Amino acid sequence: MVDVNGMRSSFTQEEKNKILQLGESSIRSSLGETRIFKEAEKNTISFVQEFYQQMGFEKVIVKFQTNDEK
Amino acid sequence: MRSKIRLLKNLVVLAVIYLAGFYIFRACKGTSNDPDFVLEDTPLHIESVRRIAEVATMSFQDEVVADTVEYFKGSEDKWIGNLKKLSDLEIKHFIRYSNVKRRLTLIVKGEAKVGFELTDKNYRIAQNVDTIWFHFPKAKLLDVNVNPLHTEVFQESGIWNDVARQKLMNKAKTRIVKDVNKAELTQKAEKSMSDLILQLVSDERKILIYYE
Numbered sequence: 176m177v178d179v180n181g182m183r184s185s186f187t188q189e190e191k192n193k194i195l196q197l198g199e200s201s202i203r204s205s206l207g208e209t210r211i212f213k214e215a216e217k218n219t220i221s222f223v224q225e226f227y228q229q230m231g232f233e234k235v236i237v238k239f240q241t242n243d244e245k
Numbered sequence: 246m247r248s249k250i251r252l253l254k255n256l257v258v259l260a261v262i263y264l265a266g267f268y269i270f271r272a273c274k275g276t277s278n279d280p281d282f283v284l285e286d287t288p289l290h291i292e293s294v295r296r297i298a299e300v301a302t303m304s305f306q307d308e309v310v311a312d313t314v315e316y317f318k319g320s321e322d323k324w325i326g327n328l329k330k331l332s333d334l335e336i337k338h339f340i341r342y343s344n345v346k347r348r349l350t351l352i353v354k355g356e357a358k359v360g361f362e363l364t365d366k367n368y369r370i371a372q373n374v375d376t377i378w379f380h381f382p383k384a385k386l387l388d389v390n391v392n393p394l395h396t397e398v399f400q401e402s403g404i405w406n407d408v409a410r411q412k413l414m415n416k417a418k419t420r421i422v423k424d425v426n427k428a429e430l431t432q433k434a435e436k437s438m439s440d441l442i443l444q445l446v447s448d449e450r451k452i453l454i455y456y457e
Contacts, residue, residue: 187401188398188405191407192396192397193282194282194284195393197283197284198284199393199394209289211294218296218298222298230372230446
């Protein structure tokens with residue numbers, strides 16, 4: 176990041192931090208567009224199934240609840 | 246006597262002109278608190294996705310102040326440096342005479358997660374008719390998150406580059422790790438894991454949990 180205009184040659188660290196904050200917020204809000212939550216649920220199911228199968232359970236059914244259902 | 250009064254008047258006029266110019270310039274330039282930054286829509290590019298199997302049973306929120314300061318070397322350097330501060334049109338220095346050449350202070354709020362990394366099937370469950378044994382690895386620090394959203398530039402005077410800010414962020418991270426170690430969170434995480442297992446396993450049998 177360099178020249179802004181004739182009077183100001185560079186951003187301050189405070190300004191850069193604000194830009195980074197916008198970037199971080201943008202990534203957080205875009206996470207839904209990726210398949211990451213579905214992948215996380217899939218991995219959780221496989222972990223929980225393996226955990227209970229080690230305890231001797233043959234069939235393990237995993238259901239996810241929304242916050243409203245709790 | 247007259248010439249002294251005239252000199253004084255001139256100095257006062259010069260000071261008034263300087264201050265007026267300073268405030269007009271500052272008003273035109275705006276301050277860094279102006280919320281005038283907008284991020285344009287850009288596609289999200291995912292660098293990598295890593296599969297993990299971590300169970301975090303303790304979260305530790307911490308706030309640390311990371312500061313770096315540079316002083317003038319000697320009185321001559323101090324005089325020249327302070328005069329340079331006055332001539333700085335970008336107003337990155339506080340307009341006052343001091344020993345401080347430049348300073349950057351960040352307030353960083355971070356979160357540490359302590360728990361278990363259960364990849365590579367590194368836990369075992371054994372059982373017989375009256376007992377279930379759980380063998381887990383020892384709890385450890387899984388992650389320390391420090392990010393821009395929870396970072397505030399508290400004080401900034403002088404010119405600083407990104408490397409300096411990043412170094413301060415790393416310093417803050419190291420401080421949070423030290424605080425985690427002081428708080429002895431691994432024992433608490435193991436206790437919390439044991440409670441979780443007792444909740445997950447509703448069984449009449451005796452349950453024994455080991456961390457090794």
